[in-house]
Amino acid sequence: MARHRGRGMAAINYPIGMNLGGDPSQALVHSNPSGKFTVALSSIDLGQGMKSVTRQICAETLGVPVEDVYVDTADSDTGPHCMGSFASRGTHRVGNAVMAAAKEARGVMMEAAAEELEVNASDLETDGRGNIHVKGAPHRSISVKDVAIAAQFRQGKTISGRGIFLVPLSDVDPETGEMSPATCYAHACLVAEVEVDDETGEVGVIRMDSAYELGRALNPRLVEQQLVGGAWMGMSHALYETTEPYYPDPKQGPRDFVEYLMPGPGDICPHDIAVLERPAPDGPFGGKGPGEMCANPVLPAIANAIFNAVGVRIDELPITPEKVLRAIKAQGGARPQTRR
């Protein structure tokens, strides 16, 4: 028996937002009389961190601390329309809508502050800690809270803003497929190292190294969550998952988490990640969206690593021990390729 190690790589890009655009999202931002802001959305947080990333975008745009912003989602009576949480559109589309709404709210806030400080709004700036002051004269300052009180009770202004973001819908040429599918793309390259047992066809993933370019890491911890979890899902898709193990024959479909295979906590491997940030010109602070593309390079990188280890190409997913073993036997044994 022998176990053979091999390395493989893959590089990918991924379109951000619904293909062809036409997928709007709206946001409403308003302050309460104490200068605490609420973002109202109908967007969904299914774990990807929608509430958290839009909260940071809103705080950054308003120029207030993140603690002073709360994102409320999702309620169709209070949250304005959003297309939904899919197609890696949340950060880009909803983020832009929140940014637009926060900009409008900031404009009112600065006007209200200017009235209190008896200066022009264009002479004011926020310090990001809850205060607004005259540029170059930090002592001529008023807190956001006092501005909110003044706006509500003295000036009769709503510190609020509306935002929408829409990439106009593109046509598709029926004959050539000419179209504008997306305005920006995320990128990735991943190297996987595997160990293949040439008597059983079993494949273990030993380690992964990767580089992901995602515009801007608006919150690096959330990015890390997506990339680590996404790579796990990619490995899962590559080696384990299927609802029809004998596809296209529909027999033996799994009914539970024992029959439906996903790697367990004992199957995971070290994964070193580099994040690159080439800001998207139309992304909120350049952000694109790491959520979906992170799994994609893992599947082919593992398949290519298996070839490097034992010289067989498995072109059907998932790459089960059976498929590997059949291929090794058909080839007359493992044929390790040049070590990379």
Add this chain to the structure above:
Amino acid sequence: MPVTVKTFQALSEAASALSSDRAARYLGGGTLVMRDLNEGDVSIATVVRATDRALQGIDAAGARVRVGAGVTFARVLAERDLAFLHPAARSIGGPAVRNMGTVGGNLFAPAPFGDFTVALLALDGMVSLQGGFGLRDVPLEEFLQSRDRHAGALVVAVSCIRPASADAFRYRKIARIKPKGGSVITLAAHLPQSGGRVTGARIALGSMAPTAIRAKAAERALEGRPLDASAIGAAAGAAGEGTAPTDNSLASAWYRREVVGVHLRRLLSGQES
């Protein structure tokens, strides 16, 4: 109609309640019956439970150990005298399942479950049944062949031999998922040696037939021979004989036949899986 739960102190009463009602199921640790109820199995109208202490007994003093059917895998793992059964017990479920699942229930677990039973089969397991007729012992092998007909009987305990030495008994579950997954193949081998030769080998396989079975051809290949590479090779070559694996979501019949010998060879020669 909600399910009726009947709890009895005495085993005999539980057994007769079970045998008199076709819609009754015996509830052990819950991992099988509660699952069926949760999934809306309306064929179960009555759940029978028994609190008899006999179900909880562990007698590990003699050459044959006896374990009550209601003993959980967690309790097996807590019992130092049952150390030879620990690998099998540990291969089942996560900790929560081991705190619930019982030795008796495992006898009825459909594929890909039922790994503990494979270990018992290699250790000359016997099943103590309480029926309307009283208590009787049935060899595990015979019990498994007619498992469905025992639906009305109540398993009180199982027993098995204590292996001659720690090295004489080996158990391994081949699963896709680590540390816990359903069985691709489960293997257990009891290899008593006398004068450097294997005598009375018993090898049991899970997931190689509708229930756990013995690999009798592999046993014969080892009988009377030293446990060396040649004997192990012969046993590995014969491992698939008499088996009848099927395709399921974890592996195909082809794959199981193809690798059962590999895994048996590795188990017998002390190699990692």
Add this chain to the structure above:
Amino acid sequence: MLELRKDIFADERDDNLNEVGKGTQRQDMLGHVTGTSTYFNDHKLQGMLHVRVVRSTQSHARLRRIDTSEAERSEGVRRVIRGADVPRNLNTLLSLINFGKDDEPTLAVDKVRYRGEPIVAVVAETLRAAAEAAAKVRVDYESLPSVFDVEEALKPGAPTVNETYPKNTFTYHERYDHQKLRFGDVERGFAGADHVLEQRYQMSPIEHAPVETNGSIAAPDTNGRYVVYTSTQALFFSLDTCAKILDLPSNTFHFIGGTVGGGFGGKVDTLTEPLAILAAMLTGRPVRYVLGREEEMQFGPPRGAERIYIKDGVMRDGRIVARQIRGYFDSGAYTRLSSYAVVKCAAHLPGPYTIPNVHGDIYCVFTNRTPATAMRGFGITGMDFALECQMDKLAHLIGMDPMEFRILNAYRDGDMKAHRREAKNTALIECVQVAAEKAKWPIREEFRRMSSRKDGGGARAAVPSTPREPAQPRSAPAQQRTSYDRGLSMPPQPDPPPQAPAPSPGHGATRFSSVFGTRRR
């Protein structure tokens, strides 16, 4: 371990920010670790009823008779819902963006097209009572031949899965059975190539497997409205789908969600909300409909399988000169969202590379299996697997390092992409370089010096001359009425004008409708 490579593209960023770029704690973390984050199923309403759906046991069959009389008399049953009870028992999800024809009933009426298709919904006081009643529903099937393979489904004489699309393919631009991509001349490219490699790839159907299954709770609210707690990934998408199926104004519904126990694309299809609301309407009681795990795994829509053929022409020096791709998306018995993924996939070709001749034909194919839907990387994941395995084979074929092979062919700023838009803001080369560095995978100096921002455009910006294929006229537009809407008071579908208005409606998504408030009738 995550490392931020701030040194790369630093000149394009303003990093002087207060909140953005910080690893701030998630807003929802405290809720998550204390178990106080509220998911749809954490709402408990007084007098709640439960739904269990009777599903088809056959892959393809005519329904001769559905007998619910015994089930209706079963203890605890408050209502048995059949297809005829659904106000508009025919829908396609993307009708909300005016894309595709209504092809899927909420409850099957005269035919089932996949094993597990809902036929009858039982509403009862307890799940046990619903299960007991469901077991008493008698369905008399007349089996029909099934087709499970995408290429078999396209052959003449294959069983018709879904009468809305009699040839088992979705219709693009009202004339084609697939989406085309044409850029340059692949035949000429192959003729001039040093090597030509054609390969077949197969992706499997995959379950989203979120730990929270699909479900919803609907309840009568004040003023004739209904409140709906839901696991949906797209609140208004689901709300508008329900408004259409139940034929009610969208403001009848108050949808509440937003905290969802994982989705990955599996909670877009609005699987439970229409029946939960309808049950609440018919009983006047709160109703909960949650998929069990086996239902979710077997009959919840998977990521659909894809079969992909790639034929490449490559030069000895590593340049790919032609790439031809044929892809088949297995949509299962109904369209759901696969039609959309096909166009997205076509736009993705030929991957992140600049190739002068590209030819793509992508099909959305109907088979007798659980309808497929979106999943993380929708339309792309399977194609990327095929493309990047193919890239590895090509590099091996010409004896080139796979990293360098990617860098050589990578698209760069200013290049023309196959869908005829300029590449901008590209970063593939830098990702390959950094990944190689991290993995200690040696690449040659000249490849380490290449950049996405250099040497693109110019000749690479041109749209190559592309041979015209004879354009097919639009087939007779058929918003085909299928037999399962008989007996329903469907508003008549106005026949589309024989010539669609200019400009070309593209893939059909000419405008959004219901999501903006006015529903197309």
Add this chain to the structure above:
Amino acid sequence: MAKTPLQFRHNGRDVALFVDGGTNLLVVLREMLGDVTPKFGCGQGGCGACTVLIDGEAHLSCLTLAEAVEGRAVETLDGIKTGPNLHPLQRAFAEGFAAQCGYCTPGMLMAAKALLDRNPQPSREQVVEAISGNICRCTGYEPIINAVLAAASSRASA
């Protein structure tokens, strides 16, 4: 229809109620006692989202017949804080970003608590074993394993 009386301790509080035959503990906790911290993920014993401690040991509440907890102590995530103070595991999960959708988190935390209560200084392998019956579809497990180890070391140094 006759119901069965049932008494047990729920997070240190005695509760008494009547249950239908065949009811599982998860339904009792969620629907009857309003403790929605244990989650329904499968009803099959495969996901661990409903994990609770019964007399200190991890059990799957969806597979536990309600009658089986008569007289016993049931602990859920709702009971592991000390007053307003988070349990070290809760803190470690938060600090380690070990939750995304949050749905598996209550079961993970209870499985981890069952481990640390018996074995305050587990190895990585023991942590992996302890959560092996709990499915997480978001995180890839690594942050969860690290969080349990971090909680153990924070308790050791506290």
